[in-house]
Amino acid sequence: MKENPESSESTSQSASESWTVRRILDWTTAHLTKHGSDSPRLDAEVLLAFARNCERIRLYTNYEDEVTEAQRTLMRELVQRRAKSEPVAYLVGKREFFGLDFLVDRNVLVPRPDTETLVMELVDEAQKIASPFILDLCTGSGCIAIATAAHYSKASFLATDISPAALAIATKNAETNRVSDKIRFLQSDCFAGIPADTAFDMIVSNPPYIPDAEIELLEADVRQHEPRLALSGGVDGLDFYRRIIQEAPAYLKEAGTLMLEFSPEQEPALKALFEASGKYTDVRVKADLAGRARVIIGRKLPILK
Numbered sequence: 001m002k003e004n005p006e007s008s009e010s011t012s013q014s015a016s017e018s019w020t021v022r023r024i025l026d027w028t029t030a031h032l033t034k035h036g037s038d039s040p041r042l043d044a045e046v047l048l049a050f051a052r053n054c055e056r057i058r059l060y061t062n063y064e065d066e067v068t069e070a071q072r073t074l075m076r077e078l079v080q081r082r083a084k085s086e087p088v089a090y091l092v093g094k095r096e097f098f099g100l101d102f103l104v105d106r107n108v109l110v111p112r113p114d115t116e117t118l119v120m121e122l123v124d125e126a127q128k129i130a131s132p133f134i135l136d137l138c139t140g141s142g143c144i145a146i147a148t149a150a151h152y153s154k155a156s157f158l159a160t161d162i163s164p165a166a167l168a169i170a171t172k173n174a175e176t177n178r179v180s181d182k183i184r185f186l187q188s189d190c191f192a193g194i195p196a197d198t199a200f201d202m203i204v205s206n207p208p209y210i211p212d213a214e215i216e217l218l219e220a221d222v223r224q225h226e227p228r229l230a231l232s233g234g235v236d237g238l239d240f241y242r243r244i245i246q247e248a249p250a251y252l253k254e255a256g257t258l259m260l261e262f263s264p265e266q267e268p269a270l271k272a273l274f275e276a277s278g279k280y281t282d283v284r285v286k287a288d289l290a291g292r293a294r295v296i297i298g299r300k301l302p303i304l305k
């Protein structure tokens, strides 16, 4: 009798035993462990809560409930896809970031906890300005601009991405998080589509930064399912940083701030790019919650007349 989520061979429990929440969670956790998930229990809980259309906590308050046939069918499909390393966020269509819910699909990078460091720093800096106008380049899901707008209502944004599909997701996220009136979205390859006379108080970005040769070495979740466009930073991973650091001053107000997220090992290269441009002062690096260098911030040097 093929009653369990995938096949009946991997359990010694009798096939007649009913498929309770507890049993499905245990079975799924074991199955996803075998298939290489590094958070199998959490994955199982998030997927089953989605299949049952309930909050995760409800799984535990209804631990011995039998799961309906329809829910088991959906769960079986989700678990099969997760076992092929599809990210949980894509399977359930959303991800929590900075205390807010974001819709995600395969057109956008899944928002990472690392990026919360950038948002914290951005909110801090933005609050020093009465009504800051901020540019978010490579906005993807819109998580940076939206989380910042939700926490500092006096900030307004222009958020750009080269991908129209990403902008469609970001626009929806701004709506569901009630900050649509604070953010204008624009399709643009970095600064290419931004009118030359626009001046921002701050420019921020978490651009694609994986060196080409390293993409094939990434874990399967990322490599097989997340958009290449959101990952690929050119031969050395620094293509976007070079462009942004070079071009940002032309779009920054006097003493405006440029703030970029990067991968910890890129710290020396990022510092060198700021230094070599000769266009910034007060350059500093901020570490993430794990103590790794994660965000670089520079202030535009006054233009000497």
Ligand code: GLN
Binding pocket: 109, 110, 111, 112, 115, 137, 138, 139, 140, 141, 142, 143, 144, 205, 206, 207, 208, 209, 229, 230, 231
């Ligand atoms: N800015 C978005 C994020 O931080 C997208 C980043 C990207 O696509 N590289 O998640």
